[in-house]
Amino acid sequence: MADLTLYGESTWMSPWVFHALVALEEKKLPYKLDVVPIPMTPERKAELQKTSILGKVPILQHGDVWISESLAISEYLAESFPSPAHPRLFPANLAERARARQVMLYLRTSLSALREDRPTSTVFGRPTIKPMSDKAKADAADLVRVASALIKDGAENLFAEWCIADTDLTLMLMRLVANQDPMPQHLIKYAVGQWDRRSVRRYIAHLPTAH
Ligand SMILES: N[C@@H](CCC(=O)N[C@@H](CS)C(=O)NCC(=O)O)C(=O)O
Numbered sequence: 690m691a692d693l694t695l696y697g698e699s700t701w702m703s704p705w706v707f708h709a710l711v712a713l714e715e716k717k718l719p720y721k722l723d724v725v726p727i728p729m730t731p732e733r734k735a736e737l738q739k740t741s742i743l744g745k746v747p748i749l750q751h752g753d754v755w756i757s758e759s760l761a762i763s764e765y766l767a768e769s770f771p772s773p774a775h776p777r778l779f780p781a782n783l784a785e786r787a788r789a790r791q792v793m794l795y796l797r798t799s800l801s802a803l804r805e806d807r808p809t810s811t812v813f814g815r816p817t818i819k820p821m822s823d824k825a826k827a828d829a830a831d832l833v834r835v836a837s838a839l840i841k842d843g844a845e846n847l848f849a850e851w852c853i854a855d856t857d858l859t860l861m862l863m864r865l866v867a868n869q870d871p872m873p874q875h876l877i878k879y880a881v882g883q884w885d886r887r888s889v890r891r892y893i894a895h896l897p898t899a900h
Pocket of ligand 1: 698703704758
């Protein structure tokens with residue numbers, strides 16, 4: 690049996706921990722959860738830096754192997770527990786796999802004004818009525834443009850089958866959906882459908898507001 694521990698964080702607001710937990714759930718792997726209080730104490734930080742080097746959560750421990758960075762974690766899981774014995778996280782098709790990585794890197798390196806005005810606390814917690822700044826509106830327009838180019842009207846996933854990029858894209862879209870910001874209907878339907886996946890619901894069940 691796999692000896693896996695996911696280190697998460699106590700606010701449950703991290704999009705990166707969300708990504709790693711959904712990846713483990715989609716792989717249907719048994720794992721332990723270690724919830725690190727945030728902000729981390731200097732002692733805990735130093736301890737996690739000794740093993741995972743970067744010392745930021747999420748961290749996946751697999752026996753003696755310690756990996757941080759959400760995308761490195763899902764790629765490690767995909768390669769350590771490959772298909773067909775385990776469900777896929779990344780598309781089998783190389784062009785689609787590259788596209789999935791492209792989307793996930795875009796979501797990690799862009800849209801900072803949107804992330805600031807529509808933080809994950811407004812998705813996992815209470816929505817906000819704060820108007821978006823012009824920069825956040827421009828980010829939202831770019832997100833809708835990118836998502837519309839990738840998701841066909843009526844499609845449930847980016848590609849024929851679900852992949853982990855669907856989860857990341859959905860969390861970004863949910864920043865608009867949850868706050869009732871304008872968004873094309875087919876993208877709302879896509880995001881709401883993705884949000885209802887068992888793996889996502891398993892994450893949401895940990896939220897303090899879920900009890
Ligand atoms: N790029 C990283 C981001 C990780 C990150 O920023 N983690 C935050 C929580 S969201 C953290 O550990 N903060 C505590 C600290 O830096 O001490 C990833 O994708 O995993």
